[in-house]
Amino acid sequence: MPLIKYYIMAIELSEQEIIRRQKLEEFNRLGINSYPAELYEVNVNSKEINENFPKDQSLYQNVSFAGRIMHQRIMGAVSFYELQDAHGKIQIYAKRDELCPGEDKTLYNGVFKKLDIGDIIGVKGFVFYTQTGEISIHIKEFTILCKSLRPLPIVKEKDGEVYDAFQDPEQRYRQRYVDLIVNPQVKDTFIKRTQLVNTMRNFLNEKGYLEVETPILQPLYGGAAARPFKTHHNKLDMTLYLRIANELYLKRLIVGGFDGVYEFSKDFRNEGMSRFHNPEFTQMELYVAYKDYEWMMNTVEEMVEAVALKLHGTTQVQVGENIIDFKRPWKRFTMYGAIEHFTGTDISGMNEEEMAEFAKKCGVEVDASMGRAKLIDEIFGETCEAKLIQPTFIHDYPIETSPLTKKHRSKPGLTERFEAVCNGKEICNAYSELNDPIDQRKRFEDQLELGKRGDEESMVLDEDFLRALEFGMPPTAGLGIGIDRLSMIMTNSPSIQDVLFFPQMRPEKKKEVSSEQDFINVGVPQPWIAALYKLNINTLELLKEANPNKLLNDLGGMRKKLKMDVPAVQLQEIQNWIANIK
């Protein structure tokens, strides 16, 4: 390839990337396809070998294995590479004179030794112990399965200590594939997350509940207090919203006669992001007919305990500094009871004024718009929530903040609602579902009032949902449990981004570069384009703004530096290029 071509490539490619592309061409010349179409038969994985070979060394004498090269230790005519597959790593051992029995040593010197960290190869051979006692595959042949064109971050490890770890959060989240390759423990988190979901799914299926799917694109959004994402359907010419919850649809199914339905649902909320919030997140919602919220508390305990047992083999889970024990039964507090427990004050009998006074004492910023319910909520948030490390149910919430919840059977002003709090954060929200259609209409209307007063998160009135309730919904217990939050706890992850493969990020900005053709179109001869790139004049805009006299000097300098075999450029030519730019 001509030198000049590399200067142009180098605008976007690093030296190492160019070298890898050259190797690809070199392999091609040798007749090696670096991206073969055929399947590669694999008959063993690294975990099986590492577990079973020490017990029985007659095993694995004819293996076919594939993986990604993670380390290379080349010692002249012998090489040790480490290959990584989905389950772990294993060392391979290659000998030049075995791979190349004849005179021609190209396959070893020109191909095997030229492989890069990141390349994926298949190998055939037998498993043995090296002199230093490491299980290895002594390979007889190898096949390139995929040439890697980008250098991986190099993470080294000795005696459990990791050197040069790849840990910049931005790069880890944006390029999760790299994170997964070089930080294998990241996989465990996501495997646990899937186990968590599977455990819950099995638990619910065994009880006979039906997993269902409901719309994500909704003409009305409901079931939670949140701002939605808005989108548009072209053919129908109508606004649709991405769901903020699926509650109202699942309850329609209870009306329809199912006695237990659940859905693992991606929900979308147009809010700020934080360690605990991602714009899209996963909830499992469950609705069971003829049950109430007390029954649901027992069910949640049972299900989450089962998850802990499945993932950790014990109910005790290390989370940050704390050991959290999910063993049933969990502590239960009424909301008033929790506040009294942590502040020593019983606020249940207070009027709004007294409560506002007390809220201020607790450190809540009180303003005139706050009603009794809001004050209780704030006092709880300020004084209790963060202190609730062990899983705890908080029940009996004020009616104003719970528009879909049944009124409490015996306590006026309260509802039959509970949340489970764990590690200082809510993990679920559940209630005896409101099935009185007249009361429900009134609650929606109250929400509309809030909306008119400027509350952007108030609920909208869903006429079809009310119609369904008017046909009659049996008494029902409902639950929403945050899968991301629960995963954070169960995997000891401090940030929601650690339990989402691809957390939301601002888009990366790509450096703007005009194409070679753009430059040719305004009359720049090919050889000079590389020189312009080298001068950081990457776009026509930059060329247009350039001072022609300075550019004449700079290009003269580049002509020498790049040893360009073309006549020097004239001022008039440069002026012509610039004049040609629109």
Next chain:
RNA sequence: GUCUUCGUAGCUCAGUAGGUAGAGCAAUUGACUCUUAAUCAAUGGGUCGGGGGUUCGAGCCCCCCCGAGGACACCA
């Protein structure tokens, strides 16, 4: 949205007082037939996030912007 910390080679990070941009790993070339953070020798590699300013001179000082982390706010 506010406050705060950060952005230097492919990766991890140094960078003195404002004075020619450094190290380790990775890469290239060479040596090496049981290494394992392999070793040894040589070589190449930089828009110091971007733009502007102060200065004879800026990676460093000042301003604006972009991106990321954390805290708070909003929100469950």
